[in-house]
Amino acid sequence: xxxxxxxxxxxxxxxxxxxxxxxxxxxxxxxxxxxxxxxxxxxxxxxxxxxxxxxxxxxxxxxxxxxxxxxxxxxxxxxxxxxxxxxxxxxxxxxxxxxxxxxxxxxxxxxxxxxxxxxxxxxxxxxxxxxxxxxxxxxxxxxxxxxxxxxxxxxxxxxxxx
Amino acid sequence: xxxxxxxxxxxxxxxxxxxxxxxxxxxxxxxxxxxxxxxxxxxxxxxxxxxxxxxxxxxxxxxxxxxxxxxxxxxxxxxxxxxxxxxxxxxxxxxxxxxxxxxxxxxxxxxxxxxxxxxxxxxxxxxxxxxxxxxxxxxxxxxxxxxxxxxxxxxxxxxxxxxxxxxxxxxxxxxxxxxxxxxxxxxxxxxxxxxxxxxxxxxxxxxxxxxxxxxxxxxxxxxxxxxxxxxxxxxxxxxxxxxxxxxxxxxxxxxxxxxxxxxxxxxxxxxxxxxxxxxxxxxxxxxxxxxxxxxxxxxxxxxxxxxxxxxxxxxxxxxxxxxxxxxxxxxxxxxxxxxxxxxxxxxxxxxxxxxxxxxxxxxxxxxxxxxxxxxxxxxxxxxxxxxxxxxxxxxxxxxxxxxxxxx
Numbered sequence: 001x002x003x004x005x006x007x008x009x010x011x012x013x014x015x016x017x018x019x020x021x022x023x024x025x026x027x028x029x030x031x032x033x034x035x036x037x038x039x040x041x042x043x044x045x046x047x048x049x050x051x052x053x054x055x056x057x058x059x060x061x062x063x064x065x066x067x068x069x070x071x072x073x074x075x076x077x078x079x080x081x082x083x084x085x086x087x088x089x090x091x092x093x094x095x096x097x098x099x100x101x102x103x104x105x106x107x108x109x110x111x112x113x114x115x116x117x118x119x120x121x122x123x124x125x126x127x128x129x130x131x132x133x134x135x136x137x138x139x140x141x142x143x144x145x146x147x148x149x150x151x152x153x154x155x156x157x158x159x160x161x162x
Numbered sequence: 163x164x165x166x167x168x169x170x171x172x173x174x175x176x177x178x179x180x181x182x183x184x185x186x187x188x189x190x191x192x193x194x195x196x197x198x199x200x201x202x203x204x205x206x207x208x209x210x211x212x213x214x215x216x217x218x219x220x221x222x223x224x225x226x227x228x229x230x231x232x233x234x235x236x237x238x239x240x241x242x243x244x245x246x247x248x249x250x251x252x253x254x255x256x257x258x259x260x261x262x263x264x265x266x267x268x269x270x271x272x273x274x275x276x277x278x279x280x281x282x283x284x285x286x287x288x289x290x291x292x293x294x295x296x297x298x299x300x301x302x303x304x305x306x307x308x309x310x311x312x313x314x315x316x317x318x319x320x321x322x323x324x325x326x327x328x329x330x331x332x333x334x335x336x337x338x339x340x341x342x343x344x345x346x347x348x349x350x351x352x353x354x355x356x357x358x359x360x361x362x363x364x365x366x367x368x369x370x371x372x373x374x375x376x377x378x379x380x381x382x383x384x385x386x387x388x389x390x391x392x393x394x395x396x397x398x399x400x401x402x403x404x405x406x407x408x409x410x411x412x413x414x415x416x417x418x419x420x421x422x423x424x425x426x427x428x429x430x431x432x433x434x435x436x437x438x439x440x441x442x443x444x445x446x447x448x449x450x451x452x453x454x455x456x457x458x459x460x461x462x463x464x465x466x467x468x469x470x471x472x473x474x475x476x477x478x479x480x481x482x483x484x485x486x487x488x489x490x491x492x493x494x495x496x497x498x499x500x501x502x503x504x505x506x507x508x509x510x511x512x513x514x515x516x517x518x519x520x521x522x523x524x525x526x527x528x529x530x531x532x533x534x535x536x537x538x539x540x541x542x543x544x545x546x547x548x549x550x551x552x553x554x555x556x557x558x559x560x561x562x563x564x565x566x567x568x569x
Contacts, residue, residue, distance in 0.1 A: 024260070024502055051403075052390050053505075056529040058518055071516065073503060073531075077387075077401075080408050084503065105390030108539040116224070131217040131568055140225060147229045 002027075002081045007047070014042050026084055033070065033087035037097035037123075040085070043074060044102050049083060051075040052099065055109035057117040059091075061143045067091035068117055072099070089119070091142075098124035116141035182210060189218050193554045195292060196564030200541070200557075207549050212542045216535070220568040227528040231493025232258050233332060233469065235528065240326035242532060243566040246285035246509035247327045248277045248317065253506035256411055257515040258332045258469075260502045266464045269457045270334045271413040272450045276347070277320065277329065278412070278506075279443040279450075283354075284313045285509030286394075286436040286443075289561040293433055294365055296558045297374040302364045309357050312350050319343045333470050334463025351447065358440060366437070375430035379544040379556025386427060389540040392533050393511025395560050398435045399427025405507040416453070417446050429552075429559040468495050496523055510534050510561055534566040 004027060008020045011029070018039075020029050031039050043049040053073035060067055066088035074083045087096055098121035099106040110121045111130040118139035121127055129136060138145065173179055187193060187200040194200070199215040223238045230238070239250035252274050259266065287310050291303035314324040319342050321329040330336065339347075365371050381391070386399040396403055404421045406414040422438035424431030463470055467486050476483035489495055499521035505514040514531030537560060544560075545553040 024500060026503060051387055053512070054503075054514060054516065054529070054531040056516060058527045071529075073514075073516070077403055077408075082503070103390065104385075104388045104543075105536055105539065108535060109390075112535075131220040133217075140222070145225075147225055 002047075002076065002079045007081075007083075010047060014046070015039060023084070026082055028084045028086065030086045030088070033089045033096040036070070036072070036085070036087050037099060037101070040072070040074070040099055041102050043083070048076045048078055049074040049081075051077050052103040052105055052109075053082070055099070055106060055113055057113050057119055057141075059117060059142045061091075063088075065090045068094050068119060070096055070113070070119055094119045095122055096120070097122050098127075100124055115139075118142070181205070187553075187557075189215075193296065193557060194562075195558060196562060196567070198538075198562065198564055198567060200553075202550070202553070204550055207551075209545050209548055209550055209553050211546055212553070214538060214541055216538070216567050218568065219564055223569045224528055224530065227525050229524055231495065231523050232497060232525070233490065233495075234493065235525065236330075237326070237328050239530075240328055241565050242530060242569060243285070243509055243513070243534070243563045244325055245288050245563055246281040247325065248281040248329045249285075249506060249508050250513060251327060251329045252278055252412070253504065253508070253513055254515060255330055255332050256506065257502060257504040257517050258497070260504050261497055261500055261517060261519060262332075262466075262469075264333055264464055264466055266334065266412075267461050268413065269454060269459075269461045270463060272454050272457075273335060273339065273462065274330070274412050275414065275417070275450045276447050277317075279446045280313050280316060280347075280350075282443045282509055283440050284310045285561075286440050289509075289559070290365075290433055290436050291361070292558045293375065293429065293555060294371065296555050297371050299365065299368070299371060302361050305364075306357060306361050309350070309354055312346070316343060316346045316350065319346055331463065331470055333466035336471070338460065338462040347447075347451075351444075351451070354444065358437075358444075362437060366434070372430065374551070374555055375433060375559070376428060377426075378429040378548065378552035379559065380426050380428040381540065381544050382427060385540070385543065389537060389543075391511070391537045391540070393507065393509070394432055394435045394439060395427075395537055396511065397422060398424035398431035400425055405505050405512050409505065411504070411506060417449050419446050429555050432559045493523055496521060505531070508533060510563065510566065511537070530569050532566045532569055534562050535569070538562050538567060 004020050004022055011018045018029055020027055053075050055072050058069045068089050068091055070087045072085040089096060098110055110124055113119050114127050115129045115132050116139060182203050182205045185202050185204060187202055189197045189199045197218040201213045203210040227235045227238055236251050236254055239254045240247040242250050287306045291306050294302045317327050318324050321327050381399050383400040386396050400423050402421045402423050419442045422435045424435050471490055472483035472486055477487045497519050499519050501518045503514060503516045505512045511533030516529040517525055518527040520526040545556055
C-alpha cells in the first residue's frame, strides 16, 4: 500500500493544489477536468497506476456549475493501492479529455459514460452511443429523467416521503 | 500438376462489389452464446476486422436501482452474470455492509465462500465445456452439465431458485442451510472430483482440441492490462491478479489456495486456467467445510435487525419486530450517506459496485463494473489477422455473458 502522505508528496511535486483524502479506506482526489489526461498519464507512467478499473459519472443537479462528476478508479497492482479521481464539469459544457491514449480499455467505458450522462470526451476515437439506441436524443441517467411515468396517479409516493 | 495461381479478383471501376466479405456473427448466432453482434470483415478464412455491437438486452439496471430500496437491488444483480448469480448477490450485500460498517460472524462468511465457490465452478464448467462444443466435442458438455445441475439443486435448496437466485440478505442468509442442503453439498463434494478428472481427460490432451485452441486469440500481459482485463482472461496471459487475494473479502485470507496463471493468453491457456481454478475452488470449499466444524450451527446472519426480516412469531408478539418488519417490507430503511467501491472476484473477473448514497432509502447512484463489458472491446485486437474458426473459439473462451455485457 502506498500511504496517503507518500502519494500526496509525489503528486504535489508534479501538480499544485491536488488534495488527497481518505474516503472509507479508498484514496480520493479531486482533479480539474481539463487536466485529467496529464494527471492520469503521470500516475500511469511515474507512480505505477497501470490499471484502469472503471470510469463512470454521477449527476448532482443542485451543484451549480459542477453538476456532473466524472469518477475514475485507478489501481496500482504492484503496491495494491486503489485511487479514485473525481473531476467536476458543468452540465452546460461537460468537456473532459479522453484517456484512450493511455488506456485502450477506456474506450467503451467512456462511450458508456457519454451514452448515459453526455460527457464529451475530447480525443475519443469513436464517441458514439453504446447501450442505448443511436436515435436517442437525451442522456437518460441524468436526474431529470424519472424512472416512473410522472403522470401516473395510481402510484402515490407522497405518503412515504419520496 | 501445376497448381493454379491464386487470382486476385479484379473489380470493375465503380463496382458495388468488394474484395472482402462482410458477415454478421450474431446477434442471434449459435456461436455468440448470447445476444450481441460482431460485424466481421473477412478475406477468405482470415478475419480482417471486427466491429462489436452491444446493447441488445440493455435493461437500465443502474437507473432502476436508483428507485429501489437496497434489499431489492439484489434481484438486479442476479441478471448480470447469470451463470454465477450468487457471486453477484453476495458482492452486492458486501457493498452495502461496507457502507453500513457491518461485521459478519465467521460462519456466515464461510457459508458465503461455499456458495460463491460453487457458483464459480458452475460458471467455469459452462465456459470450458462450451469451448469443447465449439471445437466439435459435445460429449463433455452434456456430461458436466449434470453436475452444474447438481450445483443448481444446492442453490435451490438454499434459496428456492436456481438461475436467478436472489440469495442471501444484507447481513447474512435468509434462512439457515437445511440438512438436505448439507447432504447435497456433501454428495457433490464426493462425486465431483472424478467428474472433473474425466472432463479433463476428455479434452485437455485431446489432439483436435489442442490444435484448435493453442494459439487462438492470444493477448499479451501488457495488452491485457491495458485493456483492463480481469479474472481468468487476465491470468491466462500471465498476471496473477485475483481480487480474492489482492483485497480479501469474506475471510478469503484464511484460505489456502493457488492462483493459476498462463503464459500466452490464448484460448488453451484460458481453458487451463479455468480448469485449475475449479480444482482450487473445490479445495476452498473443502477448507470451508472443515472450518465450519465447531462453530455454532445456528448462526446464519449478523445481528442487524434493520435489514433482516424477523421471525413471524416475533412480528405478531413483539413491538420492535413488528416495526422492523414493516420498515423492511416497505423499504423504509435509510442508509448512511457516503460512497464505497467494493469488488469481488466474479466468474469473469473483477465485479465492482460503485455505490453513492445520499442517506436515503435507495442508492443515489449505483454503477456496476462489469468485467465482460470491459474485456469484450478487445475482441477485435484478439482475432484480427487470425482464422475465422479461431475467432469462434476465442469468443467462447473469453466467456462473454450477454447479461453482464449490457446491464
